[in-house]
Amino acid sequence: MIANPLLSRALALVLLGVAALLVWFGAVTPYRVALANDYARVDQAAAQMQQYRRLSTHDETGAAIDAKLLLPGATAAAAAAYLQQYAGMQAQKSGAMLLSFELLPEAADPAPLQAIAGRVRMTGNSQAARAILHGLESHRPLLLLDNVFVLARSDRDTIPGGHLDIQFDVTGFRPPPQERGQ
Numbered sequence: 521m522i523a524n525p526l527l528s529r530a531l532a533l534v535l536l537g538v539a540a541l542l543v544w545f546g547a548v549t550p551y552r553v554a555l556a557n558d559y560a561r562v563d564q565a566a567a568q569m570q571q572y573r574r575l576s577t578h579d580e581t582g583a584a585i586d587a588k589l590l591l592p593g594a595t596a597a598a599a600a601a602y603l604q605q606y607a608g609m610q611a612q613k614s615g616a617m618l619l620s621f622e623l624l625p626e627a628a629d630p631a632p633l634q635a636i637a638g639r640v641r642m643t644g645n646s647q648a649a650r651a652i653l654h655g656l657e658s659h660r661p662l663l664l665l666d667n668v669f670v671l672a673r674s675d676r677d678t679i680p681g682g683h684l685d686i687q688f689d690v691t692g693f694r695p696p697p698q699e700r701g702q
Contacts, residue, residue, distance in 0.1 A: 614651035616644030
């Protein structure tokens with residue numbers, strides 16, 4: 521024990537200060553840094569969502585989306601017919617045989633653009649599969665390909681067209697009906 525009371529009080533204050541610094545730099549500062557990082561990530565995600573919303577209906581200059589990016593047609597049925605015809609034309613151009621085109625149900629989410637989706641089933645070889653997938657994804661109108669399945673067919677299969685069975689979902693977009701006066 522220290523005999524001088526003034527020295528013991530000073531030592532107690534120094535120990536209290538060291539303990540406070542340990543708590544501050546050991547617990548409070550890392551918590552504040554983690555909290556600031558979380559706020560920055562939330563702000564970044566909010567800015568990205570706002571940008572996606574803006575880009576979904578407008579390009580970078582603020583002008584409306586170019587009609588060449590959207591499916592033509594005054595109605596959803598006309599846009600779906602165009603999508604089916606375009607998929608068939610791309611299949612024929614690539615050397616594949618289109619077996620079926622099934623229109624998929626519309627999503628019920630309130631999006632700035634109406635999605636028109638169809639499931640394509642075709643037969644062909646690997647070059648035809650590459651050509652149709654590239655042709656649909658890289659040209660206008662803007663199409664989204666999803667759920668791509670490629671299966672080898674049996675040699676005894678009687679369906680002509682190639683040794684691969686190819687199936688994928690293709691989605692195109694058009695302005696929602698309320699904006700087109702429907």
